[in-house]
Amino acid sequence: MDGTLIELHGGRLYDPTHGINGEVRTLYLSADGIVPPPPDAGAIAQSYDVSGCVLMAGGIDIHTHIGGGKVNLARMLLPEDHDRHPVARGVHPRMGSGHAAPSTLTVGYRYAEMGYTACFEPAMLLANARQAHLELGDTPIVDKGAYVLLGNDDLFLRLLAAKQDPAVIGDYLAWTLDAAQAMAIKVVNPGGINAFKFNQRKLDIDEENTAYGLTPRQILLALAQGIHTLGLPHPLHIHGSNLGVPGNVETTLATIAALEGLPAHITHIQFHAYGNEGDRKFSSGAARLAEAINRQPNISMDVGQVMFGQTVTESGDSMRQYAGSAYASPKKTVLMDIECDAGCGIVPFRYRDQSFVNALQWAIGLELFLLAEDPWRVFLTTDHPNGAPFTSYPHLIRLLMDRSFRNEKLASINPAAAAASILGTLTREYTLYDIAILTRAAPAKSLGLSSLGHLGVGARGDVVVYTDQPNREAMFQRPRYVFKAGELIVRDGRVIGTPTGATHVVKPDYERSIERTVNDYFARFMTVRPQNLRVSAAEIEGEGRGRLVVYSPRRSA
Amino acid sequence: MLKKLAPVPSPPLTHAAVTCPFCGLLCDDLTITARGTQLTVMANGCPKASAAFKAADLPGPPLVNGQPASLEAALDAAARILQRSQQPLFAGLGTDVAGLRALLALAEPCHAIVDHLHGAAMARQVRVLQSRGLIQTTLAEVRNRADLVVLLGVDINTDFQRFAEICLTPAESLVPARLAARRVFQVGPAASKPRHAGVRVERVPCAAVDLRQTLSALRAELRGRPHRVGGRTRTGVTQLAHAIRAAQYTVIVWAPGQLAALDGDLIIASAGELIADINRERRAAGLVLGGNDGGQTALAVCTWITGYPLRLSFAGDTLDFDPLRYQTARLLGQGAVDALLWLSTFSAQPAPATPIPRIVIGNAASTLMAPNSVFLPAGTPGLDHPGQLLRTDAVVALPLRELRPTATPSAAALLLQLAQRLR
Numbered sequence: 001m002d003g004t005l006i007e008l009h010g011g012r013l014y015d016p017t018h019g020i021n022g023e024v025r026t027l028y029l030s031a032d033g034i035v036p037p038p039p040d041a042g043a044i045a046q047s048y049d050v051s052g053c054v055l056m057a058g059g060i061d062i063h064t065h066i067g068g069g070k071v072n073l074a075r076m077l078l079p080e081d082h083d084r085h086p087v088a089r090g091v092h093p094r095m096g097s098g099h100a101a102p103s104t105l106t107v108g109y110r111y112a113e114m115g116y117t118a119c120f121e122p123a124m125l126l127a128n129a130r131q132a133h134l135e136l137g138d139t140p141i142v143d144k145g146a147y148v149l150l151g152n153d154d155l156f157l158r159l160l161a162a163k164q165d166p167a168v169i170g171d172y173l174a175w176t177l178d179a180a181q182a183m184a185i186k187v188v189n190p191g192g193i194n195a196f197k198f199n200q201r202k203l204d205i206d207e208e209n210t211a212y213g214l215t216p217r218q219i220l221l222a223l224a225q226g227i228h229t230l231g232l233p234h235p236l237h238i239h240g241s242n243l244g245v246p247g248n249v250e251t252t253l254a255t256i257a258a259l260e261g262l263p264a265h266i267t268h269i270q271f272h273a274y275g276n277e278g279d280r281k282f283s284s285g286a287a288r289l290a291e292a293i294n295r296q297p298n299i300s301m302d303v304g305q306v307m308f309g310q311t312v313t314e315s316g317d318s319m320r321q322y323a324g325s326a327y328a329s330p331k332k333t334v335l336m337d338i339e340c341d342a343g344c345g346i347v348p349f350r351y352r353d354q355s356f357v358n359a360l361q362w363a364i365g366l367e368l369f370l371l372a373e374d375p376w377r378v379f380l381t382t383d384h385p386n387g388a389p390f391t392s393y394p395h396l397i398r399l400l401m402d403r404s405f406r407n408e409k410l411a412s413i414n415p416a417a418a419a420a421s422i423l424g425t426l427t428r429e430y431t432l433y434d435i436a437i438l439t440r441a442a443p444a445k446s447l448g449l450s451s452l453g454h455l456g457v458g459a460r461g462d463v464v465v466y467t468d469q470p471n472r473e474a475m476f477q478r479p480r481y482v483f484k485a486g487e488l489i490v491r492d493g494r495v496i497g498t499p500t501g502a503t504h505v506v507k508p509d510y511e512r513s514i515e516r517t518v519n520d521y522f523a524r525f526m527t528v529r530p531q532n533l534r535v536s537a538a539e540i541e542g543e544g545r546g547r548l549v550v551y552s553p554r555r556s557a
Numbered sequence: 558m559l560k561k562l563a564p565v566p567s568p569p570l571t572h573a574a575v576t577c578p579f580c581g582l583l584c585d586d587l588t589i590t591a592r593g594t595q596l597t598v599m600a601n602g603c604p605k606a607s608a609a610f611k612a613a614d615l616p617g618p619p620l621v622n623g624q625p626a627s628l629e630a631a632l633d634a635a636a637r638i639l640q641r642s643q644q645p646l647f648a649g650l651g652t653d654v655a656g657l658r659a660l661l662a663l664a665e666p667c668h669a670i671v672d673h674l675h676g677a678a679m680a681r682q683v684r685v686l687q688s689r690g691l692i693q694t695t696l697a698e699v700r701n702r703a704d705l706v707v708l709l710g711v712d713i714n715t716d717f718q719r720f721a722e723i724c725l726t727p728a729e730s731l732v733p734a735r736l737a738a739r740r741v742f743q744v745g746p747a748a749s750k751p752r753h754a755g756v757r758v759e760r761v762p763c764a765a766v767d768l769r770q771t772l773s774a775l776r777a778e779l780r781g782r783p784h785r786v787g788g789r790t791r792t793g794v795t796q797l798a799h800a801i802r803a804a805q806y807t808v809i810v811w812a813p814g815q816l817a818a819l820d821g822d823l824i825i826a827s828a829g830e831l832i833a834d835i836n837r838e839r840r841a842a843g844l845v846l847g848g849n850d851g852g853q854t855a856l857a858v859c860t861w862i863t864g865y866p867l868r869l870s871f872a873g874d875t876l877d878f879d880p881l882r883y884q885t886a887r888l889l890g891q892g893a894v895d896a897l898l899w900l901s902t903f904s905a906q907p908a909p910a911t912p913i914p915r916i917v918i919g920n921a922a923s924t925l926m927a928p929n930s931v932f933l934p935a936g937t938p939g940l941d942h943p944g945q946l947l948r949t950d951a952v953v954a955l956p957l958r959e960l961r962p963t964a965t966p967s968a969a970a971l972l973l974q975l976a977q978r979l980r
């Protein structure tokens with residue numbers, strides 16, 4: 001046996017995948033991951049007494065904007081964010097900067113410091129896939145993956161408008177996943193980004209994109225069906241229509257109905273949970289939405305919690321970001337129409353606790369968390385950095401776990417917003433087991449990551465040791481130890497190892513004949529060859545820079 | 558008489574769908590043949606590309622103070638220069654993604670300042686972006702969606718030579734009506750009128766120094782106010798305003814590197830305002846042409862790795878972004894740096910003349926034979942080794958291939974070896 005066998009004994013384990021809820025157990029780690037107890041105790045190279053500590057698998061962020069063109073534009077746009085938040089020489093293995101739009105190196109170190117060991121970039125474009133993977137390749141320590149955007153690209157819309165056989169559309173989805181080296185498919189404002197290029201300024205769920213005569217409802221259904229048929233582990237990842245618009249809870253309910261029972265994930269649902277009641281025509285739709293989702297086991301959600309302070313919103317939703325640019329702070333916005341593929345908008349924003357709207361957004365997010373009955377269908381996100389930077393997760397965890405702390409905060413926000421929310425009446429407190437579901441077990445299950453998010457034998461060996469403290473924010477901010485693939489990488493909140501994480505991709509089978517359709521389209525209309533757009537495995541894995549983990553789903557029908 | 562036997566020629570190799578690294582457009586459809594190390598563009602190259610591939614000789618041996626040396630000895634000499642330096646400058650930066658990654662990893666322990674060959678053009682564009690933002694678009698959108706393209710002081714005859722072919726005059730478009738209706742205006746001096754066959758260009762003649770005034774006049778005209786350029790109304794401006802009012806998707810194109818140093822950023826800012834104005838009722842966007850010599854790559858990689866675009870200093874305990882202060886020419890002129898590492902693998906960009914010690918990592922055209930210098934021969938990305946570059950529109954990145962056999966190392970490999978010596 002090699003000399004790296006590590007024993008962690010005396011700690012309480014929270015491993016919801018195996019139903020383990022705070023039992024004291026000993027864990028054995030090696031470079032192979034979590035291993036069974038060795039027959040010979042002499043094989044143990046290092047033994048850690050972690051009595052009084054809480055052990056969980058490494059955290060998984062299922063939706064965080066950390067790499068790709070729009071993230072980099074946000075970095076470029078905001079030198080003030082970087083000047084105010086330098087990462088000085090010696091703090092991390094390498095220098096960096098930023099709070100809302102941190103540099104790639106800083107992102108990897110900071111996630112690791114918090115005990116997160118896998119991050120998924122939710123908005124990669126095929127046109128920008130190479131850059132996204134290059135940036136993820138410069139994000140140390142964490143495993144990563146990316147969701148490719150579809151549903152606003154002119155090729156998909158042409159196929160759908162031409163009433164192509166669903167099998168052909170499925171092949172196109174699979175081809176795109178393959179070419180972009182993606183882990184899942186996301187749709188942003190279905191058809192709306194494309195419509196904005198044709199100067200439509202809003203698109204309701206049954207309103208037609210005038211250029212193609214297609215509605216968001218049709219686009220959602222075609223994508224969800226295609227994904228279901230391909231057998232992808234993660235269902236359609238939906239950033240719905242009408243983001244941020246008062247009254248959009250109706251749109252979100254209609255979106256859920258449009259799926260006709262097919263599995264789907266609704267992302268940053270807080271931004272889609274607004275009513276238009278009250279004096280200010282802005283109210284919480286959380287209760288209605290939570291009730292609907294509680295009844296629909298095909299739907300999962302992540303919250304996209306808002307936290308107060310300066311951030312930047314980065315989104316593929318150019319239509320809604322253009323509308324939001326009026327509220328930019330500081331006053332500047334980058335907007336892009338992208339390569340007949342998608343778009344993006346970058347709007348710096350400051351959430352203020354004394355603003356009625358911002359304060360209510362904060363409360364709506366928490367209401368959603370607390371009203372959702374099934375923790376396996378809720379994931380903890382701030383939609384980094386759109387609701388807040390990911391470094392606010394420990395604070396968010398405390399808000400969920402500590403009712404008196406939550407009520408203290410509630411008392412400090414805009415009073416009208418506090419009065420308009422039912423948050424004060426919600427007594428639920430998340431347990432450590434619940435948190436382990438939200439931040440580990442559930443995202444792993446949703447993405448089909450068999451070796452992450454749990455502590456069973458065969459797991460990759462991403463293990464976090466937290467010192468149990470009543471102040472859950474302090475506890476989750478600075479774990480005592482973090483192990484990545486069996487290697488100690490963080491000790492007492494300090495990064496001491498910088499291994500390279502894997503890149504997770506899904507590769508469904510498809511008919512190669514789709515390449516004729518794609519090649520023809522690219523030759524006639526695009527500016528590059530599809531074979532050059534395709535990101536090769538060697539580009540991700542070359543020179544020991546990374547490793548691909550490939551999932552091959554089976555078609556369901 | 559004895560006939561001298563010619564060496565047996567190896568059969569030429571033909572490569573299709575090759576990415577051209579010689580300007581920011583990164584055309585990826587070239588056909589290139591390699592006869593030994595001689596490269597020839599067979600299809601789809603512009604004159605600039607044809608000349609650049611043809612002239613791309615392999616560099617000679619490493620040099621120390623102008624004398625041939627082994628690679629080991631040259632790397633040792635380069636490492637000594639960096640070790641002795643209190644404040645080195647890493648400049649030129651004509652390399653690919655891997656080269657930039659390696660360079661930035663070395664900049665931190667060396668406390669270096671970094672700047673690109675086209676740092677001035679980048680600074681112009683970045684400054685406008687950082688002060689007010691911009692509504693932008695990309696090549697395929699222009700090709701398919703635009704019904705009005707305004708070339709603002711940009712000369713596509715000397716650079717970006719295939720822009721007209723790719724974006725202005727495609728055979729078909731996803732939106733045929735837009736292509737049928739497409740009008741192209743050129744605002745600027747007559748000399749820069751596009752010479753590409755098949756492009757009908759409407760001109761708004763104006764001297765380079767009047768570009769900003771012309772833009773102000775155009776904005777006034779669009780707001781229904783009478784305009785004045787040089788004391789009079791210009792018909793061209795009025796016509797362009799009419800065209801903008803009639804268009805569904807206007808694209809304004811500029812090249813920061815071709816604008817005047819004096820007011821280039823103000824022209825870009827003004828174009829940005831015009832685009833914002835138009836978007837209140839219809840769609841418009843800007844397209845930035847630039848990124849030559851790996852410029853877009855350097856800008857993007859530096860931004861993602863450090864959080865800051867160029868120009869940047871690693872001298873202190875925190876990163877210091879200051880595009881005014883960290884200009885190559887200024888730093889050299891003021892004697893603010895005491896060693897120069899010059900990276901140039903795409904074009905003929907000799908290292909600036911300076912009495913301080915110089916290290917050049919470069920192609921044949923950048924060979925430096927001088928006292929107090931080290932020359933480390935490097936391959937050209939996309940000719941001699943694989944790699945990646947980013948296109949001018951800040952979205953598309955393309956793969957580069959190895960087209961000919963060579964033992965010349967990449968800049969990245971040389972920089973890694975240098976870093977090992979400095980450990």
Ligand code: SF4
Nearest residue numbers: 577580583584603606
């Ligand atoms: S336009 Fe630029 S990229 Fe295209 S062939 Fe010419 S030099 Fe190369």
Ligand SMILES: [Zn+2]
Nearest residue numbers: 063122268383
């Ligand atoms: Zn998001």
